[in-house]
Amino acid sequence: MYDYVIVGGGNGGLVMASRLSEDPKVNVLVLEAGNWVEDLPEVYIPGMIGAGQAFTSLNWAYETLPQRNMNGRSLTISAGKALGGSTIINSMIMTRATQAQYDAIGALNNSTLWRWDELLPFFKRSEIFTPPNPDQVAHGASYDPTVHGLPPSDANKGKVKVGFPNYFYPQSDMFTQALMYTGDDGLRFQRALDLGGGDIQSRVGISSDSLDASNNTRCSAVCGYITPFLNRRPNLHIIAGAMVSKIEWDDDRIDGLLVARRVEYFVDGDSVPRYADVNADAGGEVVLAAGTIGTPKIMELSGVGNSSYLKSLGIDSVLDLPSVGENLADHIHSWANAITNASITKDVLANNETFKAEQLALWEENRTGLYSAAPRAIGLAAPTDLLPKDRISSLLNEARRNLDKYATEFANGNDALREGIKAQHQIALDLYEKDEQIPIELNIEPGYSGPTPRDGRGSKNYTTISAVFYSPLSRGRTHISSASYTAPPAVDPAYWTHPLDVSVLTAGLQTARKVLRTQPLSSIFVEEFEPGEKVGESDENVEAYLRTVAASDSHEVGTMAMMPRLLGGVVDTRFKVYGLKNVRVADASVVPMPISAHLASTVYSIGERVADFIRNDQARRTKPLVRQME
Numbered sequence: 001m002y003d004y005v006i007v008g009g010g011n012g013g014l015v016m017a018s019r020l021s022e023d024p025k026v027n028v029l030v031l032e033a034g035n036w037v038e039d040l041p042e043v044y045i046p047g048m049i050g051a052g053q054a055f056t057s058l059n060w061a062y063e064t065l066p067q068r069n070m071n072g073r074s075l076t077i078s079a080g081k082a083l084g085g086s087t088i089i090n091s092m093i094m095t096r097a098t099q100a101q102y103d104a105i106g107a108l109n110n111s112t113l114w115r116w117d118e119l120l121p122f123f124k125r126s127e128i129f130t131p132p133n134p135d136q137v138a139h140g141a142s143y144d145p146t147v148h149g150l151p152p153s154d155a156n157k158g159k160v161k162v163g164f165p166n167y168f169y170p171q172s173d174m175f176t177q178a179l180m181y182t183g184d185d186g187l188r189f190q191r192a193l194d195l196g197g198g199d200i201q202s203r204v205g206i207s208s209d210s211l212d213a214s215n216n217t218r219c220s221a222v223c224g225y226i227t228p229f230l231n232r233r234p235n236l237h238i239i240a241g242a243m244v245s246k247i248e249w250d251d252d253r254i255d256g257l258l259v260a261r262r263v264e265y266f267v268d269g270d271s272v273p274r275y276a277d278v279n280a281d282a283g284g285e286v287v288l289a290a291g292t293i294g295t296p297k298i299m300e301l302s303g304v305g306n307s308s309y310l311k312s313l314g315i316d317s318v319l320d321l322p323s324v325g326e327n328l329a330d331h332i333h334s335w336a337n338a339i340t341n342a343s344i345t346k347d348v349l350a351n352n353e354t355f356k357a358e359q360l361a362l363w364e365e366n367r368t369g370l371y372s373a374a375p376r377a378i379g380l381a382a383p384t385d386l387l388p389k390d391r392i393s394s395l396l397n398e399a400r401r402n403l404d405k406y407a408t409e410f411a412n413g414n415d416a417l418r419e420g421i422k423a424q425h426q427i428a429l430d431l432y433e434k435d436e437q438i439p440i441e442l443n444i445e446p447g448y449s450g451p452t453p454r455d456g457r458g459s460k461n462y463t464t465i466s467a468v469f470y471s472p473l474s475r476g477r478t479h480i481s482s483a484s485y486t487a488p489p490a491v492d493p494a495y496w497t498h499p500l501d502v503s504v505l506t507a508g509l510q511t512a513r514k515v516l517r518t519q520p521l522s523s524i525f526v527e528e529f530e531p532g533e534k535v536g537e538s539d540e541n542v543e544a545y546l547r548t549v550a551a552s553d554s555h556e557v558g559t560m561a562m563m564p565r566l567l568g569g570v571v572d573t574r575f576k577v578y579g580l581k582n583v584r585v586a587d588a589s590v591v592p593m594p595i596s597a598h599l600a601s602t603v604y605s606i607g608e609r610v611a612d613f614i615r616n617d618q619a620r621r622t623k624p625l626v627r628q629m630e
């Protein structure tokens with residue numbers, strides 16, 4: 001019998017496991033479908049991101065349904081399948097969105113709980129931040145001490161280690177200078193003091209990474225939140241290779257709410273289910289943390305979701321909550337890349353075995369060289385950095401005129417959610433209007449990145465600038481496709497359904513192309529490779545090109561949205577699922593609308609936040625008992 005059963009040992013789930021098991025009196029169980037993989041070089045060596053098994057056996061690699069606006073292509077949404085979840089395979093970038101965006105999520109919920117000022121202590125609590133050393137400062141790393149969790153505070157508590165890498169490609173600094181270029185047609189970005197500081201528009205800076213600066217290794221959710229207590233907490237149980245199929249419910253409701261009694265799971269593909277019992281009578285809870293695609297799948301298999309749809313699949317519906325799995329949003333990106341005359345790029349590692357071996361030896365010996373490099377310089381573009389003001393106005397006017405039309409289309413017959421999506425769009429459009437939106441991230445890859453396989457691009461050296469589209473208005477959905485827990489869900493992010501999304505990413509890629517040609521990056525520019533001459537310069541052609549290549553950034557959110565129930569929300573501001581007595585959600589699925597950041601640091605703070613709510617509720621429950629004993 002467990003006090004807390006945590007489904008999914010990833011970014012959000014392991015924070016919960018660590019924090020809740022601080023109390024030796026409570027029994028915590030984590031059920032994780034993947035395995036322990038911390039000892040794989042492609043996991044712990046920063047420069048090996050994406051290598052080895054990272055994008056094969058450690059990746060759920062959810063294939064989307066064919067995307068109407070992407071020339072019928074299926075795109076792949078990656079998500080980590082291992083203890084540590086996506087923090088095992090992600091790019092280690094630790095940025096946060098803007099203050100205005102976190103505040104807007106609070107406004108959407110009529111709640112002061114979700115405001116930058118309220119969240120900041122949880123961001124700080126989730127990390128041990130190592131300030132940059134003089135060499136890193138010389139390469140542009142900087143930070144604001146007021147927004148980070150600095151040592152030695154609570155250093156023995158679980159926290160993710162955050163720091164800067166030991167190697168900086170020269171292209172990184174050139175990119176920064178190019179974004180700050182003040183000559184004709186220059187973007188004139190400012191240098192960011194801190195990409196986690198909440199004030200990041202039109203700024204460029206070096207991102208800190210989820211990295212243990214003391215030994216230049218990735219710090220995943222396992223490294224941060226589990227390793228410090230491994231085998232030291234008899235009340236913390238972790239079962240790896242455990243695929244959860246569903247939650248089972250009590251026959252009786254309490255206050256009209258369904259009570260979770262046990263969790264069904266299968267270990268290593270066994271055909272016989274096992275069960276983890278939840279101590280519901282003493283306030284025990286199930287915490288779902290299986291990710292934006294995994295969590296709604298488990299809800300639906302448990303009979304919670306759109307009841308008529310579930311019945312059509314032969315599933316007993318226990319609670320009609322039609323927004324489960326709806327409201328899916330994801331970031332997409334594309335690349336502008338050029339052949340370069342720079343002699344050191346990531347391509348050399350791929351093309352020259354001797355050089356690769358030398359660099360690996362450097363990392364092994366003293367944690368330097370190309371393998372000690374983690375991403376990367378990042379620029380955050382405001383709308384007016386991308387498009388002329390009159391074009392922005394006309395796009396916004398059109399979006400406002402069509403507010404109802406698109407909200408209706410995206411809500412899929414769900415009236416409450418239609419109002420929720422309308423409210424989200426209004427917030428997003430207001431941010432655009434005030435030039436406080438950050439629709440595009442530009443980041444540099446000192447090497448080839450793009451859609452062309454190796455044999456199609458030869459052994460040349462490249463520079464790539466990615467344009468990541470951060471503020472999609474398009475919303476889709478993910479739902480189970482059958483009653484079998486082994487069947488992959490039908491994932492439809494409906495990429496680029498809203499016309500504003502099309503115009504903005506197109507402008508973002510055009511801006512990335514321009515940056516490649518801006519000094520000082522222009523000094524290493526030889527010839528644009530992609531989109532390239534064949535695509536040409538017109539926006540129409542670039543838009544058509546993007547439909548053939550744009551890829552998911554694997555930043556999916558929104559399927560268990562924290563919103564009022566009247567707006568089609570699924571969880572309340574204490575992350576409890578509406579209609580359920582003892583089920584909360586602690587992963588990226590609760591983020592109701594896309595934010596302008598890579599998500600890991602926000603998910604860590606969500607985990608901290610949920611743990612705090614649970615512990616407060618637990619304390620409230622036990623208080624009368626203490627009084628009685630007194």
Ligand SMILES: Cc1cc2nc3c(=O)[nH]c(=O)nc-3n(C[C@H](O)[C@H](O)[C@H](O)COP(=O)(O)OP(=O)(O)OC[C@H]3O[C@@H](n4cnc5c(N)ncnc54)[C@H](O)[C@@H]3O)c2cc1C
Nearest residue numbers: 008010011012033085086091092093244294587588598600
């Ligand atoms: C390739 C890639 C690169 C990225 N790069 C960055 C980056 O550089 N910086 C950044 O901030 N963000 C990045 N992200 C995004 C970020 O890592 C994720 O958004 C975030 O970690 C998601 O956290 P989560 O808790 O929602 O899910 P996850 O961390 O994915 O955790 C979900 C866990 O649940 C498990 N699970 C799923 N279904 C079941 C089931 N039925 N039973 C049991 N267990 C289950 C999964 O195996 C997984 O361990 C990246 C993501 C990917 C995939």
